[in-house]
Amino acid sequence: MTIRESLILATKQLQNSCDRPRFEAELLLSHFLKKDRSYLHAFDNKEIENIEQFQKLIDRRANHEPYEYITKSVSFYDIELYIKKGVLIPRPETEILIDLVSDIIKKDSITSIAEIGVGS
Structure with missing residues (x-):
């Protein structure tokens, strides 16, 4: 099966399990x-070897398993972090919150903060 064919099939399979099926298939x-x-x-047009292994990844995502758990990786502030099941996945909004808090800390010359409830 070619890359093109596998993406078409994967996109169809992910249609009901994620917001951007083509993007996630890619x-x-x-x-x-x-x-x-x-x-x-x-x-x-390149043929894919071990297509069954790719299909297993698609099956996991089609069953609503988060992409980050499947790839065991998450990007946070452009740093790739290893992740496994049971570890909370950082949301993009967390980076925005950190940026806002950093600006307040600088503006008000805050020298100490308490961080509570970060998860894993």
Whole structure:
């Protein structure tokens, strides 16, 4: 099966389980192939080996398992962090909150803070 064909099938399978099925199919295939997304478009006629392994990733996502648990990775402030089940996945809003608090700390010359309830 080619990259193009596998993305079409994966997108259909993810249609009811995520907001951006094509994007997530591309992310999972990129992860599986250890290539960036541009590779998928440049070499969309390339045959995929071990397609069954990619299908297992799609099945997990179709069952609403978070992408980050499947790839065991999450990006936070452009740092790739290892993650496993049971660890809370940082949300993008957390980065915004940190930026806002950092600005307040600088503006008001705050020298100490208490951080409570961060999760894992």
